[in-house]
Amino acid sequence: MAIENKDLEPNPKPRTVAEMGCGECATICKLSGEHLGQNSPCIKLLELGFTPGQLVTIIAKSPFQDPVAVCVRGTVIALRKQEAECIQV
Amino acid sequence: MYSSVKDSASCHDRSDSVVVPNDLPVITLVGQPNSGKTTLFNLLTGSNFKTANYAGSTVEFSVGKFDAKFDFNALIIDSPGVTSIHPQSPDEETTIDALFHHPVYKLPDLIIVTADSSQLSRQLYLVHQLIESGFNVIIALTMNDLLEKKGFEISAAKAEELLKCPVVKINGRKGAGLSDLIARCRQQYEMVMFENAKGKIKRPSPPTEESVITLYAFTESIEKQVLLPKEKPIDIKTVNKKIFNVRSHDADEYSVKLDKLFLHPFWGLVFFIVSMSAIFTSIFWLAQPIMDGISEGFGLLSSWTSALLPPSWLSDLVAQGIIAGIGMVATFLPQIVILFLFLGILEDTGYLARGAMLIDKPLSKIGLNGRSFVPMLSGFACAIPAIMAARTISNRRERLLTIFIIPLMSCSARLPVYALLLALVVPPDKPWIAGLSLGAIYLTSLTIGAIAAGIISKLAGKKGNSAFMLELPAYRKPVVRYILKGTYYKSILYIQKAGGTIVFCSLFIWALTYFPNTEPAISTEITNNLTREEVFKLIEFERTNTSYAASIGHMTEPFLEPLGWDWRVGVSLISAFVAREVFVSAMALSLRISENGDDLQASMLESMRVATIANSDKPLFTTASTIGLIIFFMIAMQCISTLAISRKETGSWKIPIIQQSVYSIAAYIAALAAVNGLRALGIQ
Known part of the structure; x- marks a missing residue:
């Protein structure tokens, strides 16, 4: 399962939200949860508002770098690393 | 979610x-x-x-x-x-x-x-x-x-x-x-x-x-x-x-600024630990005097009632069963009110979600959720409000697991028991050893809880679906009126939902310790030199000694013997189901009189030191058997109210029954291993 925003230029070096630094801002290009198989959280993430083309900002990271607090569509959502890795920017 | x-x-x-x-x-x-x-x-x-x-x-x-x-x-x-x-x-x-x-x-x-x-x-x-x-x-x-x-x-x-x-x-x-x-x-x-x-x-x-x-x-x-x-x-x-x-x-600007501090990798954690410790100690210390007051008040009410009513099983039912049962529900109230007040403030300001995020990682390792933290911490004060606080965990599996391990947290009712037993094993001239041991007991109970959660979540399998996607709402100034109102309603809810079950269960325990020998005969030889009050105590003890609870105590003796305990410990353990601290008074009651009837004034400790196993001169409370008892109390779910609230909050008897049996068996095995291990090391 891969959900892409076709209007966006393909990112030469795709990264995930989990790799973004604190305060960093980026545009979601793709959601991909293949590595999690049946438990892919992609639909849930989409429903929460993490749709391709949306801007995401890292508000804070926990002391253990997991979970991360991500700003999307005017709210802040804490995601575990596992879920954050599904969001490519 | x-x-x-x-x-x-x-x-x-x-x-x-x-x-x-x-x-x-x-x-x-x-x-x-x-x-x-x-x-x-x-x-x-x-x-x-x-x-x-x-x-x-x-x-x-x-x-x-x-x-x-x-x-x-x-x-x-x-x-x-x-x-x-x-x-x-x-x-x-x-x-x-x-x-x-x-x-x-x-x-x-x-x-x-x-x-x-x-x-x-x-x-x-x-x-x-x-x-x-x-x-x-x-x-x-x-x-x-x-x-x-x-x-x-x-x-x-x-x-x-x-x-x-x-x-x-x-x-x-x-x-x-x-x-x-x-x-x-x-x-x-x-x-x-x-x-x-x-x-x-x-x-x-x-x-x-x-x-x-x-x-x-x-x-x-x-x-x-x-x-x-x-x-x-x-x-x-x-x-x-x-x-x-x-x-x-954009996110709320003001919240983003505050999060720079509250979610800071270092200062955020410091603030979290300090604020949680403050809340924990206030549940513990702020509530204590009020709880003591309520407890004393109901004790007085109970003794007045028995003094007013003609002595019969009915007066005892009212005084020891009903009034004491209602008193128990009321005793938990201060802790519950304080806990819900703080939880309400944390929730309404938006901080609770941040705290859950900070602590999620370590807890996720043992199959729990960031939101399990507050209930677990509250469990050190009392399991009743703690199990109720687990409602904030929306994932059912994680919520049940949290409720499952809460009884392992060392609640405040265990403190008097530990204090008494530690005083027995620790040399009187070195009180600091007791303090240190108490610290070790608390730390160990947390470790046992973590291990239990780890084992259960391993056994339950399926780790994959435990997602943590938690909205961190914008910080808001809490509306005091709403918090007070919420706390009030939740406390009322506790009385309505758990109160009935707690009173019912304590009536059951009362019946076990009261029947069938309701009017025990005491030979005049013993009562001659005693005051009225002492005779009453003697009668009370004799009745307990011949009650159904005692029969059960005797039945448990074969199991208790390898631990160096006798049936009197068994009876006290059964009485302790009403509330753990009852163990102390039950033990006092059974020892003072059964050793030698006229020695009612002897200090508790002294009589425990000289107590011997029935029909032998072997001391009952040796270092090994006392440490065994401490370990038993750390693990066993000796609390009828916890059982009742667990039933209410999980929606069926399944979880409370599993908790009761698993923790009882584990407590027994751990105590047995400790006693025999110590004996093997030459510590009697």
Whole structure:
């Protein structure tokens, strides 16, 4: 399962939200949860508002770098690393 | 996916019964978590509502009627917050199922959806799903002040035109816009009352990536059309579409600033630890004097009653059974009130979600959730409020696991037991060893809890679906009135839900220790030199000694013997089921008299030191057997109230029975291993 925003230029070096630094801002290009198989959280993430083309900002990271607090569509959502890795920017 | 304390706060139960005629309009409140739904529900109903569980689940919903001042006779049903009409967790599934087929009420005539206007595109997602499903929707826009801080305001008229349903701006904190909302409800109901809703409402098919993206594209376009800049810009072109979109999608500025401190990798953690320790100690110390007062008060009441009534089993039932039972419920109240007060403040300010995020990582390693932390911490004060606090965990599996391990946290009722037993093994001239050992006991109980959680989540398997997606709501100044009200209702709920079971169980224990030999004969030889009070104590002891509890105690003797305990310890352990600290008084009672009847005044410790195992001269409380007892108390679930609350909160006897048997067996084995290990090392 891969959900892409076709209007966006393909990112030469795709990264995930989990790799973004604190305060960093980026545009979601793709959601991909293949590595999690049946438990892919992609639909849930989409429903929460993490749709391709949306801007995401890292508000804070926990002391253990997991979970991360991500700003999307005017709210802040804490995601575990596992879920954050599904969001490519 | 995420429910909150606020959701459970809505389960206040005050009116004795809300009469439910079938022809009343049914209005259901739906909304995303943190969208102000529960506040609106409280405002609309006043306090006239009651709660119930959805059949076969622990998910609660509240039902009430509109406050009389609104002059609109309709039922209003609250439901836990959901992000989407497509459920992702069992609890969400129950909520959504009830929307389409409520187990008790008809299909809703109207749905009021609360939508946080500061994050409109997300909130309209659920709104649009509900409209698409065929419900008659009225939108209540909340958090307009947050949107204004971002420099925008919303055009309700434009939104109404685009969404083709009534849109009302409300202010939950000040109660503004409510009469408008009611007027629109009445108007809308008159329009739809003759409609056959059944044919119209259809459950949508499961979402696909495309459908979600399309729906969001739609909500975004609406958002762009209804949001207006608060101050009219001089040049309209400066409100470039892209900048516009970015700004309205910013997080609340003030919250982001605060999060720089509260979610700071170092200072955030320091603040978290300090504030949690402060709350923990206040539950522990602030409540203690009040609890002692209540406990003493009921003790006095109990002794007055037995003095007033003619001595019979009835007076004993009233004094020792009923009054003591009610006293026990009341004794827990101060801790519960303080805990819920603090939880309410943490939740309403928005900090609780941050705390859960900070601590999620280590807890996820043992199959728990960031939200398990507060219940576990509260468990060190008392398991009763702790198990109730586990409601904030929305993932059912993680919630049950948290409830499962809470009895292992070293609650305050164990403290007197530890104090007594430690005094026995520690040399009197080195009291610091006792303090150190107490610290070790607390640390060990936490470790045992972590190990137990780890083992259970390994056994239960399926780690994959434990997602943690938690909205961190904007920080808000809490409304004191709402917090006090919420605390009040939750405390009332505790009395109503757990109170009955606790009183019933303590009556059961009372009966076990009272019957069958209700009027034991004491030979006059012994009573000659004793005061009246001492004779009473003697009779009381003799009765307990020949009671069903004692028979059970004797039956347990073969099991107790390898640990170096005798049946008297067994009886005390059974009595301790009422409350752990009872162990101390029960032990005192059984030892002082059974050793030598005239030695009633001897100090507790002294008699424990000289106590010997029946028919032998072997001492009963050796270092090994006492340490064994301490270990037994650390693990065993010696508390009838915990059992009762676990039954209430998990919805069946399954979990409490497993807890009781697993912890009893584990406690026994651990104590046995410790005693024999120590003996093997030459420590008797």
